[in-house]
Amino acid sequence: MRREFYSLILCKPFLHTIETSKLRCTQKVNTKNQNYFELFDIHPSYPVEATQLDKAYRELQIRFHPDNLKPTGDESASLEDVTLSSLVNDAYQTLQDPVRCLIYILSLNEIDVNLEANTIADPEFLMQQMELREQLENIDEQSENVEAEIEHFASTINQSVEALLATIPHYLTGLKVNDTVKVREFLMKLQFLIKLQQEIDTKLDQLDDL
Amino acid sequence: MALLQISEPGQAPAPHQRKLAVGIDLGTTHSLIATVRSGKADTLDDENNNPLLPSVVHYSSIEEPLIGFDAIEKSSSSAQNTIFSAKRFLGKSFSDIQSSDLSSLYKIKEHNNVPCFETTAGLITPVETSSEILKKLAKRAENALEGSLQGVVITVPAYFDDAQRQATKDAAQLAGLNVLRLINEPTAAALAYGLETQSDGLFIIYDLGGGTFDVSLLELSKGVFKVLSTGGDSALGGDDFDLAIANWFKAESKLETLSSRLLRELLQESKRAKESFTSQDTALLSLTLEDGSKVSQELHIEVFNQLIESLIVRTLRICRRACRDAKIDFKQIQEVVMVGGSTRTQLVQSKVAELFGKSPLTNVDPDRVVALGAAIQADRLVGNKTNKDLLLLDVIPLSLGIETMGGLVEKIIPRNTTIPITRAQEFTTYQDGQTAMSIHVVQGERELVSDCRSLGRFELHGIPPMVAGAARIKVTFQVDADGLLTVSANEEVTGKESRIEVKPSYGLSPDVIAEMIKASHEQAKADMENRNLVEQRVEAERFALALGAAIESDQHLLKPSEKSNLEAQISHLRNLAQGEDIKAIKDAIKQLDANSKHFAALRMDDGIKSALVGQSVDNI
Numbered sequence: 001m002r003r004e005f006y007s008l009i010l011c012k013p014f015l016h017t018i019e020t021s022k023l024r025c026t027q028k029v030n031t032k033n034q035n036y037f038e039l040f041d042i043h044p045s046y047p048v049e050a051t052q053l054d055k056a057y058r059e060l061q062i063r064f065h066p067d068n069l070k071p072t073g074d075e076s077a078s079l080e081d082v083t084l085s086s087l088v089n090d091a092y093q094t095l096q097d098p099v100r101c102l103i104y105i106l107s108l109n110e111i112d113v114n115l116e117a118n119t120i121a122d123p124e125f126l127m128q129q130m131e132l133r134e135q136l137e138n139i140d141e142q143s144e145n146v147e148a149e150i151e152h153f154a155s156t157i158n159q160s161v162e163a164l165l166a167t168i169p170h171y172l173t174g175l176k177v178n179d180t181v182k183v184r185e186f187l188m189k190l191q192f193l194i195k196l197q198q199e200i201d202t203k204l205d206q207l208d209d210l
Numbered sequence: 211m212a213l214l215q216i217s218e219p220g221q222a223p224a225p226h227q228r229k230l231a232v233g234i235d236l237g238t239t240h241s242l243i244a245t246v247r248s249g250k251a252d253t254l255d256d257e258n259n260n261p262l263l264p265s266v267v268h269y270s271s272i273e274e275p276l277i278g279f280d281a282i283e284k285s286s287s288s289a290q291n292t293i294f295s296a297k298r299f300l301g302k303s304f305s306d307i308q309s310s311d312l313s314s315l316y317k318i319k320e321h322n323n324v325p326c327f328e329t330t331a332g333l334i335t336p337v338e339t340s341s342e343i344l345k346k347l348a349k350r351a352e353n354a355l356e357g358s359l360q361g362v363v364i365t366v367p368a369y370f371d372d373a374q375r376q377a378t379k380d381a382a383q384l385a386g387l388n389v390l391r392l393i394n395e396p397t398a399a400a401l402a403y404g405l406e407t408q409s410d411g412l413f414i415i416y417d418l419g420g421g422t423f424d425v426s427l428l429e430l431s432k433g434v435f436k437v438l439s440t441g442g443d444s445a446l447g448g449d450d451f452d453l454a455i456a457n458w459f460k461a462e463s464k465l466e467t468l469s470s471r472l473l474r475e476l477l478q479e480s481k482r483a484k485e486s487f488t489s490q491d492t493a494l495l496s497l498t499l500e501d502g503s504k505v506s507q508e509l510h511i512e513v514f515n516q517l518i519e520s521l522i523v524r525t526l527r528i529c530r531r532a533c534r535d536a537k538i539d540f541k542q543i544q545e546v547v548m549v550g551g552s553t554r555t556q557l558v559q560s561k562v563a564e565l566f567g568k569s570p571l572t573n574v575d576p577d578r579v580v581a582l583g584a585a586i587q588a589d590r591l592v593g594n595k596t597n598k599d600l601l602l603l604d605v606i607p608l609s610l611g612i613e614t615m616g617g618l619v620e621k622i623i624p625r626n627t628t629i630p631i632t633r634a635q636e637f638t639t640y641q642d643g644q645t646a647m648s649i650h651v652v653q654g655e656r657e658l659v660s661d662c663r664s665l666g667r668f669e670l671h672g673i674p675p676m677v678a679g680a681a682r683i684k685v686t687f688q689v690d691a692d693g694l695l696t697v698s699a700n701e702e703v704t705g706k707e708s709r710i711e712v713k714p715s716y717g718l719s720p721d722v723i724a725e726m727i728k729a730s731h732e733q734a735k736a737d738m739e740n741r742n743l744v745e746q747r748v749e750a751e752r753f754a755l756a757l758g759a760a761i762e763s764d765q766h767l768l769k770p771s772e773k774s775n776l777e778a779q780i781s782h783l784r785n786l787a788q789g790e791d792i793k794a795i796k797d798a799i800k801q802l803d804a805n806s807k808h809f810a811a812l813r814m815d816d817g818i819k820s821a822l823v824g825q826s827v828d829n830i
Contacts, residue, residue, distance in 0.1 A: 066690070067591060089628045092628075
C-alpha cells in the first residue's frame with residue numbers, strides 16, 4: 001500500500017537545482033547531471049506525486065529496459081542500456097520511498113544526514129523505544145493467536161510512523177540550509193521506528209518458518 | 211479470456227522472415243520446449259507427441275549420452291551413470307551437496323571446487339548434464355522448425371540464487387545456445403495466461419512442482435508487469451505428498467525399513483494413488499515384499515488430505531510472506547494462477563481458493579504453462595513482435611551483500627529489488643597503511659555471513675597507504691536483467707582507480723566454460739571415433755566368424771598351407787580388433803577379404819558343381 005501524504009511543493013530557493021537540459025524523448029539521458037526529479041520530468045515535491053511518478057517511470061523503463069533494446073548483439077551497447085535502466089529503477093525506488101526520498105532531497109540541498117555519526121539526545125524517546133522492543137519480544141510465540149497479537153502491535157507502530165511522516169512537509173518548509181540538527185534528530189527517530197517495523201516482519205517470517 | 215495473443219491479419223511476418231526463437235522450461239523432473247508459430251505459442255513434441263522430456267541423462271563409456279526416456283530405460287541397470295534431477299545440483303558447491311540428502315544419490319566427487327558426478331564417461335558436472343538436456347531439446351526444435359535457433363529464453367525458479375542462475379546460463383552456453391534472457395518461472399506463467407490483456411491489478415502465481423514451491427506477486431499497470439515480491443521453498447513439492455503417503459503406508463502396515471528398491475516401488479505406488487484422487491475418493495496401494503508376501507492398504511481422500519495439509523499450509527505461509535513483503539492484502543489480489551503438476555491436487559486448489567477468497571485459474575495445462583510463457587517472451591525479445599508496450603520487470607529473490615567486520619552481512623541490494631539495478635556503498639580501511647582489501651560477496655537474508663550463501667571472494671589491491679578510515683572504497687553491485695551479479699570496487703579519495711570486477715559464480719570461470727565447449731567438440735570427435743571403432747570391431751568379428759565357418763565346412767577345397775595361412779590371418783585380425791587402431795583393423799579386414807577371394811571363388815565353383823550333380827542337361 002502506498003502511503004498517502006498531503007502534497008507539498010518545495011519552494012524553489014530551497015531545492016538546490018542543477019543546471020541541466022530537460023529530458024526529451026529523443027534526447028539521450030544525461031545521467032551525470034540530472035537529479036531524479038529531472039530524470040522523470042516531475043516537479044520536486046514532498047511527498048512525490050505518485051501517479052505522475054509511476055507514469056514517468058513506466059515510460060522511461062519501456063524506452064530503456066534491455067528487453068526493448070534487444071537484439072543488437074553489441075555487448076557494449078547492452079551494457080549502456082543496463083546502466084540506464086538501472087538508474088531509472090534506482091531513481092524510482094528512491095523517490096517512492098518516503099524516507100529515502102527525504103534523505104535524497106536533503107542531499108540535493110547539500111544537507112548530509114550522516115546518521116551513523118549521530119546519537120539521539122531525547123531520553124524520553126529512547127526509553128519509549130526500549131519499551132516497544134520489550135513488548136515485541138514478550139509476545140509469546142507459543143500462544144494461540146500470536147499472529148494477531150503481532151499484527152496488532154504492528155498496526156500501532158505503523159500509525160506512529162505515519163504520524164511522523166505526516167510532519168515531514170512541516171519540517172521542510174521552515175528549514176534553512178544549515179539547519180540540520182533538527183532534521184537529523186527527526187530522521188533518527190523515524191529510522192528507529194522503521195527498524196522496529198522490520199523486526200516485526202522478521203518475527204512474522206520466523207513464525208512462518210516454524 | 212484470451213489465452214494467447216493472435217496476430218492481426220497482415221501483421222504477422224511471413225514465416226521465412228521470422229527469427230526462430232524458443233522458450234525452454236528446464237525442469238527438475240522434466241523439461242519442455244515451446245515456440246510461437248502463427249501467433250500462437252505451442253510446445254514442440256517428440257516423435258510420440260509427448261511434450262515432456264524427462265530431465266534424465268545416461269552416460270556410457272563408448273556412446274554419446276542418452277537423454278530422456280532412453281536414459282530412464284538404462285537407469286535400473288546402471289544407476290550411477292544415470293543422472294536424475296541435475297537441476298538440484300546446479301550452482302551448488304561440493305559442501306552444499308555433502309550436507310544435503312542429494313549426496314546419497316550419486317557418487318559425487320569434487321573437481322576444481324565443483325561437484326561432479328562420477329560416471330563411466332568420467333567426471334560430469336551438473337552444468338554439463340543440464341546442457342545435454344538443452345541440446346536435445348534444441349535439436350528437437352531445429353528439426354521441427356527447419357532452421358537454426360536465433361535465441362532462447364530459459365526459465366529458472368524465482369528463488370534461484372545468483373550461482374544457480376549463472377550455472378543455468380553456463381549450461382546454455384555449453385549447449386551452443388544464445389540466451390536472450392533468463393526469466394522466472396512464475397513470470398513466464400503469467401505471460402502464458404495472457405494476464406497482460408486483463409485490467410490492471412495484482413496477480414499471484416502459485417507454482418507447486420515435483421520438488422519445489424515458488425510464488426510471485428505481480429502488479430500489472432498499463433502494459434508493465436512488475437514483480438513485487440517472490441518467495442519459495444526449494445525443498446517442498448509434490449514428491450513430499452508421495453513421501454507422506456509412503457510413510458503412512460509403512461506405519462499402517464507396520465513396516466520398519468524397506469530396501470531402496472521397495473521404497474522406490476512404494477513411492478511410485480504412492481504417486482499413482484495421489485494422482486488417482488483427482489477423479490476418485492479412494493485408492494488401493496499394494497506392495498509385494500521381498501519374501502513374496504503382499505501388503506495392501508486402502509487410502510481415503512480424507513486421510514490423504516490430512517497427510518498433506520501441513521505441507522500445503524507451509525506454501526500458504528510463503529504466500530502470506532510474499533504479500534507482506536509487497537505490503538499488500540490478500541483481498542486486493544485480482545487473480546490467482548496455478549502452475550505445476552502438483553496444483554492438480556484438490557486440496558491445494560481449495561486451500562488456495564480459501565486463502566485468497568477466489569477460485570484460482572487452472573485452464574492452461576500446468577505442466578506446459580511455463581514453457582509457453584517462455585516462448586512468448588522469446589518471440590518478443592528476438593524481435594518478432596514490435597509491440598513495446600509489454601514490459602516485464604523482475605526482481606532479485608534474495609538480498610545481496612558483503613561481509614563486514616565480525617562476520618556480519620552488510621546488505622547492498624535488498625531482496626525484491628527491481629532489476630536491472632546498480633547500487634554502490636562506501637567502505638573504508640581499518641588499519642593504517644592498509645593497501646589491500648578482501649571483498650566477500652554473499653546472498654541471503656540472515657545477519658551472519660556463515661548463514662548466507664557465499665557467492666565469491668576477491669581482493670582489491672593498490673589502495674594508496676593512508677591512515678585507517680581515510681580510504682574510501684566504493685563497492686558497486688550491478689545486477690543485470692537476467693538477475694546476474696557483477697561486483698566492482700575502486701578507491702575514491704586519491705582518484706586512483708584500482709578497480710576489479712568479479713562475476714561471482716560457482717567454480718566455473720569463463721575460461722573453464724570455453725575449455726569445456728572446446729572439449730565437447732573434441733568429445734564429439736572422440737565419440738565419432740569410438741563409434742567407428744566399435745563398428746570396425748563388429749565387422750572384423752563378423753568377417754572372422756563367417757570365414758572360419760566357411761573354412762570349417764569346405765576345407766577340402768584348400769591346400770593345408772592355404773588353410774593355415776587363412777587361419778593365421780583370422781587370428782591376426784582378431785588380435786587387432788582387441789586394440790584401438792581403427793585403420794589397422796579396417797586394413798586387415800580388406801587384406802583378408804582380398805586374400806580369401808580365391809577360396810571364395812573355389813567355394814562358388816564347388817557349390818555350382820554340387821548343385822549340378824545328378825541333374826540332366828534338360829533340367830538346367
